[in-house]
Amino acid sequence: MSDSDDSRAPVVGDPAEPPLLLDDQFCFTLYAASRAVTGVYRPLLDEVGLTYPQYLVMLALWQHGTAPVKDLVTALQLDYGTLTPLIKRLETHGLLKRQRRADDERVVEVALTPEGAALRRRISxxxxxxxxxxxxxxxxxxxxxxxxxxxxxxxxxxxxxxxxRPAGAEPSGTAS
Incomplete structure (x- = not known):
């Protein structure tokens, strides 16, 4: 594209509108911080064969002991479709086990195995x-x-x- 082809030039924005700068967006600050922190965890957790989401499941179990899957969904703010594969992988690695409650077979509980409990000391x-x-x-x-x-x-x-917000309404701040 040539410099003289103004019809194809990127639209920078209407001068009457506030600029939408990436570094000014709160959502981007949160996103970048989250990725940076997760990146710091990665090598530490790789040493014990855990991903960051698996680590969060283990933290919840180390704190609460045996827990119904429903309680883990709430505590970790995950949905069942995300949590269930994490639990299955941790079970495959021998760190936890799933079992139905004896008094209500509709409830699946997750419990640490001795290996899962011992892992806590290894990553303290x-x-x-x-x-x-x-x-x-x-x-x-x-x-x-x-x-x-x-x-x-x-x-x-x-x-x-x-x-x-309705079109033309004033924003309450840069909270994208």
Whole structure:
């Protein structure tokens, strides 16, 4: 494309509209931070054969012990279609087992195996290594967690139709 072909030039935006700059978008900041943090976990978890989502399942089980799949769905904020394959892979690796509750066979519970319980000791250094990699003080980490928990609660409780603005309505801030 030549410089003189203005009809094909990319549309930068209407000067009357606020610019949509990638680095100004809150959603991109969250996305980039999430990918960066997950990237720090990867080599630490590779040493024990876990993916980051599998690690989250194990954390929930180390905290709560035996848990119904439904409770794990809630705790991890995942859907059944995402959680079930994670559980199956962890079961294949001998870290947990699924069983139906004796008093209600409709309920599938997930329990740690002895190998799954022992894994906790093998990766006890992970939270410290992650904390060091973040370069934040414990207070800054708590503040960030509090803000992100509030953001999550606000975003999940907001009805989908409330997030739609009529054409021409003023935005309340850069929260894309």
């Amino acid at each position: 250094n992970v939270p410290v290594a992650i904390g060091d990699a973040m370069g934040l003080t414990p207070e800054e980490i708590r503040t960030a967690q509090d803000l992100l928990r509030r953001l999550t609660a606000n975003a999940t409780r907001r009805p989908a139709d409330a997030t739609r």
